[in-house]
Amino acid sequence: MTVNSKQRFIRKILLMALSFGVLALMITATGALAHERNTLVPRGHSEYTPSPIPDRVMLMLTASPHISQAVNWRTNAEVDQSIAQIVPADGRPGLHRDARTVTGNHQSIKTENGQAHYHAVTFTDLEPDTLYAYRVIGDETWSEWFQFKTAPAQDRPFSFFYFGDAQNSVRSHFSRVIREAFMQNARPAFMLHAGDMVNLREGNHDDEWGEWFDAGAFLNAMIPSAVVAGNHEFVDRPFRLQRAISPQFQPQFTTPQNGPEGLQDTVYHITYQDTLIVVMDSMNALYDDDHAKAQAEWLDQLLQKSNHRWVIVSHHHPIHSVSVGRDNPPLREHWQPIYERHGVDLVLQGHDHTYGRGSSAPLPDSNRAQHNGPVYVVSVAGPKMYMIADEDNPNMDRMAEELQLYQTIEVSKDRIHFQAWTAAGKLYDAFAIVQDEKGQTTLDNLIPMDRPIHRCTNPDMPESDRCWNGKELISSPNH
Ligand SMILES: [Fe+2]
Secondary structure: OOHHHHHHHHHHHHHHHHHHHHHHHHHHHHHHHHHHHHOOOOOOOOOOOOOOOOEEEEEEOOOOOOOOEEEEEEEEOOOOOOEEEEEEOOOOOOHHHHOEEEEOEEEEEEEOOEEEEEEEEEEOOOOOOOEEEEEEEOOOOEOOOEEEEOOOOOOOOEEEEEEOEOOOOHHHHHHHHHHHHHHHOOOOOEEEEOOOOOOOOOOOOHHHHHHHHHHHOOHHHHOOEEEOOOHHHEEEOHHHOOEEEOOOHHHHOOOOOOOOOOOOOOOEEEEEOOEEEEEOOHHHHHHOHHHHHHHHHHHHHHHHHOOOOEEEEEOOOOOOOOEOOOOOHHHHHHOHHHHHHOOOOEEEEOOOOOEEEEOOOOOOOOOEEEEOOOEEEEOEOOOOEEOEOOOOOOOOOEEEOOOOEEEEEEEEOOEEEEEEEEOOOOEEEEEEEEEOOOOOEEEEEOOOOOOOOEOOOOOOOOEOOEEEOOOHHHOOOOO
């Protein structure tokens, strides 16, 4: 190599290194900016550092919630023991005297908020339909005593909450939704989160998880949950060539681990009395056809064996999309035929940042129709709002833009009564699936008469396909 070509070579290498450096800085800056704008945590402030006191206490549904209950919590790295105490609740303060001590395990995770231990304990051999008190250990301290109720063994009416994407400005805007749901309807049997609970897909975005746990606060520790993994629960590796579930997801959400091989953290089923609840992983299904097929086969076998009166399925991406530019054909190809063949009753979804409810065949003009196949619902709980693609969408009987919503779903022997409520507690949509003795279902359309379809009202829409980004809502008072 001549001196000149050597110099050119070195210059080229230096130029490449510089380009990479600039690119890395841009990626970091973009991440930091997005991070800064999506939470209420001021720049440079550590709001969510793990401490000796347990936080992020989270009850998770097991496969058999009438006899067992899982709990997760977080502490700093000083707490090596994962210990909880549980006792049937009564009015006396000496709960610890008769409490049973249960040991579990923990995982250590380092985030921008420091090293944390994520603990998991499962209470077993519980009595059905019983109020329990429990607490979890910290470093020379405990959490407060929380209370929860196990599922009844016998078939009895129950209700649960279903939330679409919280995702953006979670503490600022999702908190009022989950809290209003609770204020209007105390002690639901459980809560279902249909994915995209947080937003950032770079790094481990621990402040966003901190905000999500703050939004639900003590409700998370007293009402069991089931969680769906959405696309934003997956972290993109550099240049988005690979993806991995958020590092906190499995350690903070114990799932029943009864799904297909390799997908047990995000695919599972729960039997709540005579209702089968199935959680699917649409993110992996849409990335890889083999994952879609594996879940389809697993579900087909599960439903062949099932003799539950009701079957409710939840995944993040919708079978029938509502919003501009959205469509997920692989889910219709691989999953929808199984839902229809086995008579799934209800499919609860998110992702589109709009509201949509309908079925594969539109309802006739009369408000009651013989009904085969599931009712599909898309909803959104957080403030990011997209635009609906088509007001005459043949798959939708009810739609909305720009409404933060929560849903209450009452399940009884002969009826599922579904209601969608705005964050202000106003009924926006309702229907009932009624099942007769032969298993034939009828759909009652119960849309409130005085509520026309809600369209975007924001005069400063950030883009033509979205009403709100969700992050512009929390810029600091000085900006
Ligand atoms: Fe999504």
